[in-house]
Amino acid sequence: MSMKKHFNPHKSFKVAASREKSMDLYANLWATPVIYSIFGILLFAFAVWADSGMNLGSYIPAAITLEYQLTRTLLSTLTGGILSLTTFTFYGVLAALTTFSVQFSPRILKNFMMNKVTQRTLGIFIGSFQFVLLCLLFVNKEGSFFFIPMLATGLIMVSVATFIIFINHIVTWLQVTNMTDNMKEESVLTAKNLLMKELDQYRVNDPESVIDQVPQDKAEGYPVKIEESGYIQTIDFISLIREAEKDDIIIQLEYKIGNYAFQSTPLLIYWKDHSNSIDESKYRSLIRIGKNQNEVQDIEFSLNKLVEIAIRSIGNNDPKTTIRTLYQIGDLLTRITHVSFTPYLVDEKGRLRVVIQNLVFEDYLYTGFASIRHYSRENVIITTEILKVLHAIAKVIDKQDCKALWEFAVYTIRTLEYNFLHTLDRKKLYETLLKIAETTGYESEYNRLVHRMLAGMTDSEDRKEVEFKIPVNSEGIR
Structure with missing residues (x-):
């Protein structure tokens, strides 16, 4: 049994935790628009301060400044225009995505809305609308204006450019080849973070070296029960190993990531050779349970997205899409095939600490192709x-x-x-x-x-x- 060196477990889990928090945040469509709205308000405050507070427009040549009435007319026109642009864009996008999700998979809607280009496009539209609307509200006295109309015009030009980029993004993203490739890369990222970077450092090369440490009688163990039903979303394996080492116990997880766990059933079982009390609540806190599955550590969930697209394309008499998706699934399986699938995790001293509910190659093979084979x-x-x-x-x-x-x-x-x-x-x-x-x-x-x-x-x-x-x-x- 060997432990790999030059590995920072804290850094590895920070990356996973950061990705989890990022997914939680950006799963909400309001996150990026709020950031851009704040930027729009700050830009508005600067423009009003420059034009109305400091009256800087009077120091700029008259040829490039606008009077009060023309400024209000411009702002009124731009406010209606950008609102119409935003409404038209996302109405059309959601209509197309609804049709596409029915044809392939309803889960692609979440993927699309979490996409950075989608979020930033909505943010630019909302931020620009916020700026123009606030300027229209506060431009209420005569004078020469430069910063307000110029910034408003500049934001509209940025919005139009964003609109063109966004339409191109939709056309590219909704191509089945690109969509399935994105899903495959998402699964590869999950596999690398979980199996290769995080867990692989604590797995044993030879399971026989720790088999004598594996508890055989569950009746001698102490179950830690689930307080609320839900999906096992993420597990902090590194902290689990460290806490088990501190308490000198061996833990066996009763569920794997992605399983639905019922209330009052054992979440994990631990064994100890001493009479010291164990704080079970800290172990519950290291396992996150939620209402939905997510892709942070759940390779099987990401794989099932590809499977669902293949199955729906069979029903839609679209063999080309099915075949392309089959090869994406195959490519994903070849990337994780050399990963160690032993269920035993040890501490730095080589002592067994955690036994996980493990998926082996045969399980991934069945998950990837069994449903497609059936249909x-x-x-x-x-x-x-x-x-x-x-x-x-x-x-x-x-x-x-x-x-x-x-x-x-x-x-x-x-x-x-x-x-x-x-x-x-x-x-x-x-x-x-x-x-x-x-x-x-x-x-x-x-x-x-x-x-x-x-x-x-x-x-x-x-x-x-x-x-x-x-x-x-x-x-x-x-």
Whole structure:
């Protein structure tokens, strides 16, 4: 067992906590507009002070200043214009997103509204409207104005430029390829922060080295029960390990991140070899429970977004979107395939402190493809593409995961109705399955699967044609 050096656990969790707070803040659409509104008010205060308080407009050449009446007319026009621009923009955007979310996934609406370009666009529109409206309210005496009309005109020009950029952003973001790629990168970021940067430093390379420390009898443990039902959103693993080390206890988590936990059920169980009392409330505080799932530490939740898009595109008869999403899921799985999935977390001295409810490669494989396989069980084209993605994954996974991948490939292919497949479909299907078998080392199992399929065919002529076209490994008999 080895611990990696040159790693700052406090910095790692600060990054995760900062990301969590940022997501909580910007999940609310008002956050960025409030910041820009404050900036608009400050800009308004400066303009009024310069033009009305200090009367600086009188020192500027008359050719570039405006009189009172023209200034009010300009401000009135700009106020109505920017309000109309804001209303038109977001009405159209929400209408398009509503249609798009029904077609693909309702969760993309939240992703879009949390996007920085979306939030800043709304902020610029609201801040500009705030500035112009306040200026219109306070321009109430004769004089020469320069800063108020110039800043108002400048903000409107910025708003128009923002509008053009925002429309281009919508067109780009709503392309399915870009949308699924963004979701995949979001999942990769979660995996890197949780599995690679945070947890990987405390996992053991060899589970056998701590297996003798794992408590065997739950009856001897002390359960810490949940006070309010909800989703397990985040867990401060580093603090959990440190507090367990201080109290000299071993903790086993009863839920994994993303699970729905019911009130009064055990959140965790701890074991101790001493009679000292344990402050259970501090351990509850390290596990955040909320009404909704989020992406901060929940890789499975982010993965399910991609799965939902693939499933809906199957229902919408959009195979291209389904296939693109399948490859995005496959790419995501290849990125996390080399991460250690052992459930044991140890302290700096190598003593077991936390046992987590762990997801292994087989679980991610099932989460990523099982639902898609179910809804495409009558679609041989999509099923073949699933096998192609599995073959690509098979090339990069560790040898210990080959069995899980082969079994899932067999599980996938057995859902099809063999007797209703065209010979060419069978040929393409089994050619891909053979590649998986050769990559994972399951050629003999492939041959047995083919012969079992042939034995189940009732049409003798169809069977002869299939026997001629279906590929069989060199160890098999054609």
